Amino acid sequence: MQYSILWADDEIDLLKPYIMFLESKGYDVTPVNSGADALEEVEKSKFDVVFLDENMPGMTGLEVLPQIKQLKPNLPVIMITKSEEEHIMEEAIGSKIADYLIKPLNPNQILLAVKKILDKKRLEEEKTNLSYQQEFRQLAMQYQDRIDHNEWAEIYKKLIFWELEIDRTENKSMAEVLNMQKSEANANFARFIEENYEEWLNDPKIDKPLMSHQLMRKKVFPLVKDNSPLFFLLIDNLRFDQWKILEGLLQDYFTVEEESSYYSILPTTTAYARNSIFAGMLPSEIEKQYPKHWVQDIGDSEDEEGFNQYEDFFFQEQIRRSRLTFKSSYYKILNTTQGKSLVDNFNNLMQNQLNVVVYNFVDMLSHARTDMAMIKELAPDESGYRSITASWFTHSPLFDLLKKISEKKGRLIITTDHGMIxxxxxxxxxxxxxxxxxxxxxxxxxxxxxxxxxxxxxxxxxxxxxxxxxxxxxxxxxxxxxxxxxxxxxxxxxxxxxxxxxxxxxxxxxxxxxxxxxxxx
Incomplete structure (x- = not known):
């Protein structure tokens, strides 16, 4: 593909060697020697990138830059200057430049800046595809061996990593290969669960993963402190790939101290897995000890939340059985109004040592996708599903709540009760x-x-x-x-x-x- 570059500099004649260098690399360069000429060229012609000198007589580069952005908001601009003054850099960055180069220039510096903008997607895709191909065979050999629950968790995380990396590439040319590998991995994982799940629950001596009914006792309660509020956020139906998308949105507010995984009990549903989390017991144990509070999943009811009416009760009972004494709260958020109300009540939450918040959006989205054609169009596959989850989170009261937790130096756990396929x-x-x-x-x-x-x-x-x-x-x-x-x-x-x-x-x-x-x- 022939890329076109506009280069504006009042000393453009002195830059001829650099222009010839770029042309030898296959780029088409249009030179101009003023900001006014640059604006005229941008208005009448199509360019892929603009080199803009900051210190030109007449209109400076910083004066030309916003006008270029008004004409072509998505046109990348590389600012070039002799000055290293911080305020100039900040003003240029604030005006959304693509890169910032300081004179004297060298040819490779210019070529790198151009490639970062114009060839970035192609180069990243080539590198991603090559790297995945190199790991493909290693992953396949790994999950065909007899491996344990920790190794399966690591394999799944690697598959998610490559799924997200390939999804970011322009052509997604390795997506079909990855999907085939995930399918094969799932077939082997299913046999692994078939062979081991019953033993995990019945043999106290064997090596086993952390599971739903152990989560609060082993991972959450030990983090409760007197002087630092802990927020336990359970987003129903959140898969590992969706968490990785949320992680990118939260990186300005939180540091990830631990990213691990645990195994959901079977069935991997709200009625069983989430009740087990809050009760700290397996389903038949809950039914036996709290028969009035166990709602059986039978018949033609599809209201999953109807099976989880007593989570707060189970949670308080688990605290009592664990002989712990701390101030806690429990909130279940089913809609935006409840979410906003929780944000408004935030100062009161800071008085508790442990705040449990259950958010049901992702689960509702999966059910809506089944029944609504519009949601199916918006989220036709895993990539679309991740995208719509990120869009919801960005504009949700939950994001507002997490920003407040960060602002007040609170601590946060994010988890879920089960995923989906x-x-x-x-x-x-x-x-x-x-x-x-x-x-x-x-x-x-x-x-x-x-x-x-x-x-x-x-x-x-x-x-x-x-x-x-x-x-x-x-x-x-x-x-x-x-x-x-x-x-x-x-x-x-x-x-x-x-x-x-x-x-x-x-x-x-x-x-x-x-x-x-x-x-x-």
Whole structure:
């Protein structure tokens, strides 16, 4: 591609060697010797970048710069000056220059500045693709070996890293290869969970990951201090890749002290995983100890929050059982009004040693995406989903709350209860009306399914510490990117739910989730 450069300098004749150097590299350079001429050229011709001398007679570079930005707001301008005065640099940077060069120049300095602007995307894509190709084989060999839960978490984080890096490239030419590798990794991870999950829950001596019911006791309560408020923010349904997007938005306000992960229990749903977090117990233990407060996920109800009416009660009970005494609060935010009210109440929160805030936007977004065509258009894939999450967060009361926490030197934990996966493949299942509606797992006494390879079966719920409604209750979980579909009206059902984000089953995206501890900058 032939790039065009405009170079404005009152001593332009002295710069001929540099211009010839750029032309030898394939750039088309238009020289002018005044700010007025530069504006005239910008108005009538198309340029890819402008070199602008700061100290020209008549109109200075700093005077020309805002007028160029008015004419062509997205045209990159490189300011060139003999001066190293700080106020000139600050004024130029404030006017959104692309780069700042100080005379005397050298050819490689000029070429680097041009490449950083004009060839940046191409060079970054080439480097990203090459680096991923080099790691592709190493990752594939790693997850085909017998590895433990820590290694699986590291593999998932590496896959997320490359997914985000490739997503930032212009052509995303390696995206399909990465998706195939993620799919293969998920198939191996599902077998890993199938082989190990029951033992994790029943054998106290084996090595196992941190799980939902241990999170508060092992990771949160030890961070509570008398003189420094701790905010525990649980964003429902937040995947690791979405956290990495939020991290970029928070980097001016917080320092990440710890970025780790833990494993969600099964089913990877709000009703089970989040109740376990706040109760500090597994689902069947909660049902046994607090039968009046356990709401069973059965029938045709799709109101997930209806299963989580007693989180505050479970939270306070866990504090009591742990024999801890500290001042705490619990808030569940379901809409913008509640979010703004919490921000308005911020000064009162600073009087507590631990503030728990549950935010439900991401979960609501996943359900809205299933039912609303407009949301599907805005978030057709993981990249779009991350984008819409970032847009929400940037303009949300939650961001305002976190800025206040940073301003007051509070400490922050960001985590979630489970992730989600974009489902693609249907698995037929038959059950009676008492079977729950979740697409990624089913429970019931008369379940029949065809797919044996992509379904994890739990015929003894007590081994998974899950409530047993009937003597013959069975739990089944889809693995990888499969979802359950009934034979009745099968094609309509599949077309409606394919390519939607769901949770409840077994996948890297649902099971391995972020736990991040941050301190204010």
């Amino acid at each position: 974009r489902v693609q493949n249907p698995a037929k299942i038959v059950g009676d009306r008492s079977v729950n509606t979740n697409l990624r797992y089913k429970q019931g006494k008369n379940l029949n399914w065809d797919d044996k390879d992509h379904v994890l079966v739990c015929r003894k719920p007590e081994r998974f510490f899950l409530p047993k409604i009937n003597v013959s209750t069975t739990y089944v979980f889809t693995m990888e990117d499969y979802f359950f579909a009934y034979p009745n009206n099968y094609n309509h059902y599949v077309n409606h739910y394919r390519n939607t984000f769901q949770h409840g089953g077994v996948s890297l995206e649902e099971c391995i989730i972020p736990f991040v501890y941050l301190t204010a900058k």
